[in-house]
Amino acid sequence: MPEDRLSTTLSALADPTRRAILARLALGEASVGELAEPFEMSLPAVSKHLKVLERAGLISRGREAQWRPCRLEAAPLKDVNNWLDGYRRFWEQKFDRLDAYLQELQRIDPDAGKN
Amino acid sequence: MPEDRLSTTLSALADPTRRAILARLALGEASVGELAEPFEMSLPAVSKHLKVLERAGLISRGREAQWRPCRLEAAPLKDVNNWLDGYRRFWEQKFDRLDAYLQELQRIDPDAGKN
DNA sequence: AGGTTATTTAACTGAAAGGTTTTTTAGAAT
């Protein structure tokens, strides 16, 4: 039971259909039918995916006649980004052989390679 | 069945226990027992979480006597970050009243405000 | 009113997730 917001957001994102829906919404608002069109699954299935996204705060829904247009809400993505930032150094730091070697040189002689 | 890498990664991250494990590993290698210690759940449960993280490529395991030290592997996090980048503009763009108003002006008269 | 279109709700199903306890495996140490 992922009660916490971040877990809810990440598990909403952990589905290719839902990410495809977000990608579509990045292009602009769309109705449920429009969103469902590219997929082979039934409409209720898409409707459920939308509910998951909505619960996670990743989309919001308007009301226009019989359509319920969806739009992207990026706030939770920002939260994910903020969480990820805590690990950025782990992937920006390159630890392949050459880098390790250069770092070691650097450690031994901080002036190595200058000029 | 999330066959794709990104889905596997995101669903591995969508659990607070697993994120806590990663946070611990960001401080350095640790054995399964050490990783399990802060949690109330059984050891096999933690072992399963580690397997999920390993399948997602988020950790790797060594072998040292009867211990199997785990260490963080950040590559999949980088992938998540890359994916997220496609949405960055949506949360960096501020959509408060003034911005919306200025955008509306822009829409009506693209030359408004120039000079 | 009656019908059409868009979407949600309900009821059901099968598979996967996350936990438990018990049993194995593997290496260390006595």
Add this chain to the structure above:
DNA sequence: ATTCTAAAAAACCTTTCAGTTAAATAACCT
């Protein structure tokens, strides 16, 4: 050789998830 410790595997249970089809809502259009 036996025993201790660290970890994994097996077997099981319960809940959640992703999908289905069929029925209900809701707003529009004659």
